[in-house]
Amino acid sequence: MADYTYTLLIPLIPFFVFLLLGLQGHKMKPFIAGLIGTSGLGIGAILSYATAFRYFVSEHVAGTGYTSIKAFEVTWLHLTDKLTINLGVLIDPISVMMLVVITTVSLMVHIYSIGYMKGDPGFYRFFSFLSLFSFSMLGLVLATNIFQMYIFWELVGVSSFLLIGYYYEKPSAVAASKKAFIVTRFADLGFLIGILMLSFTTGTFDFQTLTNPAGPAIASKGGAVFMGMSLLAWSLILIFVGGAGKSAMFPLHIWLPDAMEGPTPVSALIHAATMVVAGVYLVARLFPVYALGAPDALHVVAWVGGFSSIFAAVIACTQTDIKRILAFSTMSQIGYMMLSLGVSGFGGEEGLGFMASNFHLFTHAMFKALLFLGAGAVIHAVHTNEITGMGGLRKYMPFTHITFLIACITIAGIPPFSAFFSKDEILVAAFHSNKLLFAIEFIVAGLTAFYMFRLYYGIFWGKDRHYHHTPHEAPYVMTVPLMVLAFGSIFAGFLPFHNLVTSDGLPLETHTEWMIAIPSVLIGLLGIIIATVMYKSETAIPDKVAGTLKHLYKWAHRKFYMDEVYLFVTRKIIYRYISEPIAWFDRHIIDGTMNGIAGVTQYTSVAIKEFQSGKLQQYGYVFISGTVILVLIFVYLF
C-alpha cells in the first residue's frame, strides 16, 4: 500500500495561502499577492497530478480493481462511543479525479484572474477568497467521512458567498450572495438531517464503512418504514436535497443565475466547474448506499436531474445575459450527471451510468470553465453582459473566438470532442434504464446545441455594436488558460475513463452504441443548423418564432416565475405572516403580560397610597377609631 500522506498538503497549502493573504495581503503589492495565490495552487496541482499518476498508473497492480485508501485521519471531535468526527484524506478513483479537476481549473482561474482582476482595489482579498475556496473544495473531495464533507460543504458555501458578494458595494451582488447562501443553507438543513438520520440508523459517519456492501447501512436494508419508504431512503433523499441545493437542481436552482453577479473567474471556478458539481460528487460518493440500500432514493435523483436539465435548457434558449445563459447551461448539464447517476446500477455493466456521470463531470469542468473564461474575456473587452450589446467580435478577439467555438462544439456533443463521449455514454445508460428519461435527454442535447450556438453567433457574428472603445484581445495571461482548457476540452474524451472511475473499482467494457450515438450527433447538428439560420446574420426569424410561441417564450424568459414564487414565499409568507406576527406577539402578548403584572402591582400601590395622605389628624382618627373598635371587640368577647 502506497503512502499518500503527502496529499494532506494539497488542501493545506491553499489554507495557509488564505491566512497569509487574508491577514497580510493588504500590505503586499497586488501582483505579489496574485503570484503567491497562484503558486500555492500550482504546487497543489503538481501534487495532484503526481497522486493521480501514482494512483492510476505506477502504484496500480494491473488486473485488480482500484481500492480506496485512507491516507490520513485524525479525530477532531469525539461525540459518543461510536460516533466521532474525523478529519482525514481518502484516496479513491473519484476523489483523485476531482483533485485533478479542481486543481487544474483552479490554477487556470488563478492565472486568468491575474489579468482579469488587474487594478481592482481588493486584489489580495480576491485571491485570499479563491484560496479559501480551493482549500474547502479540496477538503470536501478528500473527506473520509460524511461529516467532514458537511464541514467543508459549509465552508465551500461561505467561500461562494464571499466571492459572489465580492463587489460588495453593488446591492445586486449583495442580494445575490445572500440568496445563494440562504438557499444552499436551506438545502444543507436537509443534508444535516439526512446525516443525523443516517448516523442514527448506521452508527457511523465513515464512508468506507457506509459504502461497504456488507456494512451496517446497506445490510440493514433501511430499517423502519415511514410513508412508504425506508428511513434509509428518506435519509438519502434528504442528503440529496443538500446536494441538489449546491448543484442547483430544480427547485433549489434559483440562486445560480443570480450568483453570476460575482466576478467572472469566480463563476468559472465555483459556479461551473467545481462547487456546483459537489452535489454530484456527494451522490457518487455514497453511490453504493443509494444503489444497494435504497433504489427508491436513486429514482428521485434521476427524475430531479432529468427535469432540471430540460427545464434549464428551455430557459437558456430565451435569456440574453451571456453569463446567465451559461449558468442555465450548467444547471442543465448537471442535471445530466444527476440523471446518469440515477439510472445507474452498482457494479459491472450496470454501473455504466456512474462512470458516465463522472466522465461528464470531468469534461464539463473543462469546457464550461473554458466557456466562462471566454465569456469573461468578452465582458472584459466590451463591458456588458448582454448579448444584445455584442456582435462581430470575431475580428477583434481571435483567440477568444476560436477557443469559445471549440467549447461550443464540445458541449454540442460533436465527435471527436470530449463531451461527445461522455454524453453518449449517459444517453446509453438512460436508454437502457428508462425510455422517457432518454427522450428528455435526447431533446436536451438538441436544445443545448441550439442555445450555445445562439450565444456564439450573438457574440462573435453579426454587426458591430457601438462600443466605448475598440474591443481588444485579452492579454496572454488570460488567453493562455483559455488555450490550455481548450486543449483539455478536445482531448479529455480520449482518457480511458471506463477503466479508471467505476462504481466498483473494476474496469468496465464500453463500446459506442451507434444506434444512439448517430441520432444524438444528428440532433446536435440540427440544433447548430437552426441556430445558424436564425442568428448567424441578424434576421427576423427569432422574433417570429418568439411571437408564435408567445406564452412559452414569456414564461421561459421569466424563468418560469420561480424567482417570483420564492419571493412570494420569503417576503410574503415568512416575513409577513410568520416573523412579524411573532414579533408582534412577543411585544404585545408576552411582554404585555409581563408589563401587565407590573401594571397591576403599580395600580394596587396607587390605590393603597391614598391612605398615606400626610394628614396627621387623619392618621389620628384612624388610629383612635381602630383602638376603639378593638376595645369594643375585646369587651364584647370577654
Added chain:
Amino acid sequence: MLTVGAIMLTKDLKQARLASAIGMGIQLIMAAVLIYLYLAERSAGNTAAMLFTYDVVWFPTLNIHYSLGVDGISVAMIGLTGVVVFAGVFASWQMEYLPREFFISLIILATGVYGFFISLDLFTMFLFYEVAVIPMYILIGIWGSGPKEYSAMKLTLMLMAGSALLLVGLLGIYFFSNPDTNHLTFSIMEISKVNIPIGMQRFLFPFTFIGFGILGALFPFHTWSPDGHASAPTAVSMLHAGVLMKLGGYGAFRVAIFLMPEAAHEQAWIFLILTSISVVYGAFSAIVQTDLKYINAYSSVSHCGLVLFAVLMMNQTAMNGAIIQMISHGLMTALFFALIGMIYGRTHTRIIGEMGGLMKVIPFLGVVYVIAGLASLGLPGFSGFVAEMTIFIGSYQHTDVFHRVITIVAASSIVITAVYILRVVGILLLGPIKDHHFLELTDAKWYERISTISLVLAITAIGMAPLWLSNMINFSLAPIVERLSSIQITSLF
C-alpha cells in the same frame, strides 16, 4: 487560587480602568492557569469529581458551608468568563461618566459570576447569584441608554422573580436533603448521593428549573432580555449575554437536573417543547427587528434556548454540546455586543436601516462583524458549529421518536439564523454608503482591537480544535450522566 473571585474586591481603584484592565488580565491568566492545572491534574490520574476543593463552615446551625471546587465544566465556564470580562473592560475603555463606579460594579458582577461557577454549596451559589444580579440594575440604570430605568427595572424584577422561585426550590431541596437523619445540608455533592422523594421532586423541579430558566431566557420568560440588552452599556451587554445568561443554563443543569433526575425525566417533555419554541421563535423574531441590539438579543434567546434544550436531552453528547454552546454563545454574543457598541459609538444609531456600506469605512470592525456573524450561524472553523453539531447529533441519538422529531424542529433554526445574520450584514456593512457622514468614521482603536481580537481568537481556537475542550467536559459529565441513566425512565411517549 480557589477564592478567585474574592481577590477582585480588594483592589485599589484609583486608576480604575487601568486597575481593572490589569486585574482582569491577571484574572484571565489565572483562568488559563486554572485550566492548565486542571488538565495537568487530570492527566496525572486524579479522578475525583471535584478538584481544588475548599470548604469553610459558615453558619454551623444551618450547616451552611462556604464551599468551593471545580470540575471540567466549571473550569470551562471560568475560562469563558475570564475572556469575556477581559474583553468587556477593554470595550468600555472610554467610559466617561463615573468610570470608577462603573468598573467597581462591573467587577462585583464578575465576582458574582466567578463565585457562582465555583460554588459547591447551594447557599453560596444562591448568594453569588444575587451578587451577580444586583449590580446589573445599577449598571443599566445609570450607564444605560434609551428607556434605561424601565429596562433595568424590568430586568431586575423578572430576575428577582426567578430567584424567588429558585429560593423556594433550593430551600425545598435543603429540607429534603437528608430525609433519614436530621442532618440537613446544602452541599451539592452530598445531596447528589441521596434521593429526594419523587413527590417532592415533582413539586420542586419546576420551581428550580424555571427559576434558572428565566435567567437563561426560557420562553415565555425571555422578554427582559431584549429590553435589558438594548438599554445596557456595551460591557454590560457583553457580560450579561455572554456570561450571566449562562448561569441559568449552568444552574439548570447542575442543580435542577443533577439533584432531581426523576422529576427531570418526567417533566422534560414540557420544557423541551418550551425550549424548542424558544429556539425557533427567537430566531424568527430576530428577522424583523430593526435595532442591532434587539436582533442580537433575540438571537441570544434562540441560542440560549438551545442550551436548555440540550441540557434537557439528558444524554452525554447533548449535554456536552450544551456546555460548549454556552461557551461558544458567550464568546460570540459578547463579540457581537462589543462590535455593536463600537459601531454605535461611531454612527450614533443602532437602526440598521440608517446604516449601510460600513465595510468601506471601518474595514476592521466590518470584517470582525462578518466573522462574528458567520460564527453565529454555525460555520465550521468557529465554535458555534462545534456546539450545534454536538447538540444535534447528541439529541438525535435519543431512542425516543419525540426527542428526534423535536431535534429536527430545533435544527431548522440554523437556516433562520442564516437569514437574519445575512440580512444584517447585507444592510449594515455591504452596499453603497448611505450617509456621507460615515466617510469620516475611523476604524478600531487599539483597545477595541484587543477586545475583539481576544474574543475572535477564543472562538476560532475552540472551532478549530474542539477535542480538548470536549474531552475535558466529557470527563466531568460522565458521573452526572451515570446518575441520570441509573434512573428508571418512564417516558410519556
Added chain:
Amino acid sequence: MIQNIPLSYYLVISTLMFFIGIYGFLTRRNLITMLMSVELILNSVNINFVAFNRYLYPQQLQGHFFTLIVVAVAAAESAVAIAIIINIYRNFKSVDVENVDEMKY
C-alpha cells in the same frame, strides 16, 4: 386627708384630661395646640400612674419613678417638637397641620 379622696376621682380627672387631649389633637389645626394636647394625654397617664401607685402599692415607688421618667422624656420631646415646629414654620410660613403634607408617600 388625701385618703379621703377616692381613687375614682383621680381616674375621672385623668380620663377627662385624656379625652380632652385626644379631642384637641384631632380637631386643632395648629401644631402648637396639638403639641399641648399631646402633653395633656401624657400627663393624664402620669396621673394614673401616680394614683394607682399610691392606692394599690403604697410601699413601692415604681409608679413615681416611671412618671418622673415620662416627665423628663416629655420635656425633651416637646423641645424637639417645638424645634421641628419652628422649622416647619420657617419653611411653610404657617403652623397649620393641614399644610404640612409634603412628605406623604
